[in-house]
């Protein structure tokens with residue numbers, strides 16, 4: 001199977017390790033991975049901040065870049081939700097504005113083929129034990145767009161539970177938002193920070209060494225808060241844990 | 252809407268204070284988490300919740316689509332049952348109508364059932380200006396009124412107060428409004444409730460005029476439906492000689508059968524009860540019992556403008572259960588007052604800027620008072636996609652566009668203060684349209700990474716004031732990919 005990696009602009013620029021982990025993991029599972037170099041950004045930040053018209057050309061570009069692949073895999077719940085949930089809505093809105101079906105027709109092909117990483121592993125590849133080894137105590141934060149947008153359910157937890165050596169600690173208040181929310185973190189910084197602190201305190205109470213999630217944007221916010229509070233915990237993307245093996249452990 | 256909250260600072264400024272108030276945050280956290288857990292249990296008991304939710308959504312959408320027809324039908328049935336219908340286009344008109352109706356009775360005191368519509372129009376203040384005193388009879392509303400405070404929650408207006416604060420308010424304020432608090436009042440719930448009961452009983456027995464809102468109005472019979480927990484509302488709609496009800500035009504349900512759905516979903520969503528302790532239905536007037544005069548004031552106040560908006564109109568499905576407030580992490584930290592309206596929380600963030608327009612500072616900031624986490628949508632018993640409407644209203648704020656105000660189509664200009672953001676969004680869209688530009692930017696960042704600060708200047712300062720920024724990596728992914736083709740061509744593939 002040949003799939004396209006949609007890494008997202010944030011991961012590409014700030015978290016290349018996550019991208020390398022996805023490549024390593026999928027290759028190990030027998031998947032041929034391609035990274036179309038023309039990819040950039042899905043338009044989520046533009047759309048969510050109220051710039052739908054700026055997001056549209058990015059969505060069209062996304063479709064141009066990815067439409068011919070069998071499947072598109074992304075290690076980001078929120079960018080996955082952007083494509084799957086909001087691209088169809090952008091098409092509907094364009095139609096309602098009397099601009100015809102062109103946008104909807106352009107975006108339609110990529111919508112059903114786009115998978116968040118854990119979804120792809122469990123639903124498409126049908127694996128929960130990916131042969132990973134990670135001897136640490138980990139707590140899992142289900143990010144909002146993964147949880148409520150894509151409905152990832154317990155897929156990430158099942159994957160983590162199958163990791164050799166990993167001890168999974170339940171996170172109190174797991175389903176509460178960490179307070180990132182893209183531009184929300186800037187526009188409502190006080191509330192965002194207060195939410196972040198509560199998330200970190202809850203994570204701390206589990207005694208875990210690592211907080212894991214399926215979206216680096218949330219991890220950036222949580223990790224930045226951890227660093228500021230000098231909490232002895234690390235944020236790690238789930239792809240990096242799943243890519244870690246006894247031969248090649250995650251540093 | 253009422254002028255009560257005009258001049259409010261934008262949401263972030265109002266929230267700034269609330270986030271620092273430890274008592275407030277403690278009160279809110281305790282209250283919302285308790286009710287949240289109870290609601291989840293009450294909802295889980297119902298095997299067909301999803302179907303009920305969908306039915307509620309459909310009934311409301313159908314009614315809104317044919318609102319003109321149902322409003323006429325409602326007027327006919329209320330009139331046939333002996334009531335009088337008045338139409339109010341805005342808050343001023345509604346207040347004027349109610350004040351005239353009260354004055355016509357010769358009374359200068361009224362008792363009130365807790366009602367969002369009358370708070371929305373600032374009725375108490377308007378009556379006060381006419382020399383008419385309105386007594387709130389809902390316990391929490393009484394606390395707010397005595398405390399010269401504002402409600403901060405739809406269902407539990409005094410949610411921001413703890414028992415000790417309530418005792419202090421009763422002790423110092425009750426005498427001024429009627430029967431004083433009993434000597435040596437403590438902060439036990441039973442004693443507080445008894446003090447309120449004695450105080451209110453006097454009012455109920457004396458009042459000749461009652462004012463209410465309604466949770467629903469049944470079009471086929473002209474029936475007013477009030478659901479509540481304390482029974483004080485029932486006293487208000489049955490004891491006085493004259494009943495005046497101020498009801499938003501979106502409160503209609505076509506038939507009695509439709510109530511079946513909402514009388515299941517509303518209590519479970521709001522108080523986590525299987526059924527409301529008091530459900531009062533009242534149709535017109537009779538000679539034997541209850542008020543012999545009934546006036547229904549149907550309130551628009553921005554609702555038909557809201558109805559004209561294809562995306563935003565779903566806010567009118569709201570049955571004011573407040574479940575969205577109780578799960579909202581932003582509401583929990585910012586408190587209800589920060590929303591600058593009687594409608595706080597997620598529903599307030601989408602309703603106020605539609606009813607009032609997005610011109611004021613507070614209204615332009617409300618669509619951003621959310622991290623779009625989606626918890627509100629998940630719990631909403633009429634499936635209002637609050638995040639969708641928030642994003643839609645953000646678009647209105649930053650880009651302007653066609654809206655309906657006062658029944659007229661107008662084209663809004665973008666709100667002030669977004670020029671820099673708009674430029675940044677355009678620039679980044681342009682850069683993302685050209686992968687080469689993105690790459691150059693990434694490389695520049697990588698090369699200068701050792702000199703990049705961990706805190707940001709300008710608008711980013713708010714972020715880095717409380718969080719550390721990640722370090723820019725030495726090599727962006729796409730460079731690694733190109734160098735190694737995914738680790739195959741000689742790269743270290745780490």
Ligand code: SF4
Nearest residue numbers: 569570572573575631
């Ligand atoms: S928006 Fe939905 S959840 Fe919020 S108060 Fe209205 S009906 Fe309840």
